[in-house]
Amino acid sequence: MITLTHYLVASALLFAIGLVGILTRRNVLMILLSIELIFNAANLAFVAYARAWGDVGGQVVVFFIITVAAAEVTVGLAIAVLLSRQLKTLNADEISLLKW
Amino acid sequence: MSEAVFFYLFTTVMVLAALSVVLNRQPIYSVLSLLLAMFCLAALFVMLGAYFVAALQILLYAGAVLVLFLFVIMLLNLEPEALSRMRLFTLRTAGTLSALVFFLALSKILRSAGQPSTFPNPSPSSGTVESVGRLLFSTYLVPFELTSFLILAAIIGAVTLAKQHPHE
Numbered sequence: 001m002i003t004l005t006h007y008l009v010a011s012a013l014l015f016a017i018g019l020v021g022i023l024t025r026r027n028v029l030m031i032l033l034s035i036e037l038i039f040n041a042a043n044l045a046f047v048a049y050a051r052a053w054g055d056v057g058g059q060v061v062v063f064f065i066i067t068v069a070a071a072e073v074t075v076g077l078a079i080a081v082l083l084s085r086q087l088k089t090l091n092a093d094e095i096s097l098l099k100w
Numbered sequence: 101m102s103e104a105v106f107f108y109l110f111t112t113v114m115v116l117a118a119l120s121v122v123l124n125r126q127p128i129y130s131v132l133s134l135l136l137a138m139f140c141l142a143a144l145f146v147m148l149g150a151y152f153v154a155a156l157q158i159l160l161y162a163g164a165v166l167v168l169f170l171f172v173i174m175l176l177n178l179e180p181e182a183l184s185r186m187r188l189f190t191l192r193t194a195g196t197l198s199a200l201v202f203f204l205a206l207s208k209i210l211r212s213a214g215q216p217s218t219f220p221n222p223s224p225s226s227g228t229v230e231s232v233g234r235l236l237f238s239t240y241l242v243p244f245e246l247t248s249f250l251i252l253a254a255i256i257g258a259v260t261l262a263k264q265h266p267h268e
Contacts, residue, residue, distance in 0.1 A: 002107045004219050007148070008210040010111045014118055014137075016203035021122035023195030029127050029173060033134055036165070037118055040141055043157075051148045052216045054223075056231050059150045060240050063232070066160050067247050071254035073165050077172045078261040084176050 007048035015041035028083060028090045032076050039069045106147060114140035131169045138162050149222020152232045 014037060021034025043062045050058025084090050117137035124130045138161045145154035225231055236244055 002103050002219075004215055005211060006107060007144070009207050010114070010144075012203055012206040012210060013115055015206065016199045017115070017118040017122055019199040019202060020195050023198060024192050025122070026191075027127065029169070029176075030122075030130065033121055033127075033130055033169065036134060036161075037121060037137070040138070040161075043153075044141060044144060047145055047148045047150045047153060050150065051222050051226075052219055054220060054226070056226055056235050057239070059153050059227060059232050060235050062150070062153050063156065063236065064240075064243060064247060066156055068250065070160060070165055071250050073168060074254045074258045075261070077168055078258040081172060081175065082261055090176070 004048055004052045008045055011041045011044040011048065014038075014044065026092050028080050028092055028095075029077075031092060032073065032080070035076075036069065036073070039065060103147065107144070110140045110143045110147075114144070127173050128170070131166055131173065134169075135162055135166050138166070148227075149224075150227040152227055152229045 018034045018037030018041060021037060022031055025031060025034065043065055046058045046062050046065070050056060080090060083095060087095060089095065114137050117133045117140065120133040121130045121137065124133065138157060142154040142157040145151075145157060
């Protein structure tokens with residue numbers, strides 16, 4: 001019998017994998033991909049709760065999350081293209097313009 | 101019974117694909133693995149009765165976002181990450197450990213949180229375009245309109261950023 005908890009744990013697993021990606025990869029594009037994984041973990045939790053409570057509102061929220069993710073990727077990838085064009089690197093450790 | 105089989109099947113493939121996203125050295129394989137994870141997630145959405153959201157997931161993520169990623173990766177001609185061995189080891193250990201602790205804490209919280217005792221089968225009309233659309237254009241009308249501003253801002257931002265500056 002599959003319950004809400006199963007879906008939530010799957011969502012938490014996806015979130016943790018995305019977190020590993022953000023913490024261990026240094027390439028800007030890989031960090032963006034890991035952020036996508038985390039977005040999808042949130043989507044899964046929202047849809048699971050939408051079914052548990054019988055409320056379609058959770059699915060509407062997923063619609064908004066997908067829109068925000070698309071906007072984030074557009075700007076993020078534009079910044080990545082700029083970084084590789086001007087700084088000749090995509091390594092997040094080497095991009096320290098704002099640090100000092 | 102069949103729900104359990106499909107749940108474990110899709111979740112296993114999804115988690116393996118997500119791990120492959122994070123662990124692959126080649127960004128292009130990572131993007132293709134993410135595509136697989138998205139399809140499994142869409143299947144899970146269908147099992148949860150969210151048909152419209154599952155279609156959106158495939159159309160928007162697989163169709164638009166990941167294609168954008170593929171374009172940029174092919175455009176940029178990436179070299180593999182070059183890090184010193186010591187730094188790579190520290191980074192991996194610390195990242196994996198903290199994510200593991202986070203996952204354990206999260207699943208503990210999720211299990212103890214107050215939840216509805218029943219997990220009803222989705223009603224056939226709950227996730228269709230009609231029901232989601234009705235809610236979207238009545239209760240959530242203001243956020244929906246604000247979304248258009250967000251997308252407009254993203255378009256203008258992306259175009260401004262990517263524009264070549266001839267005087268530099």
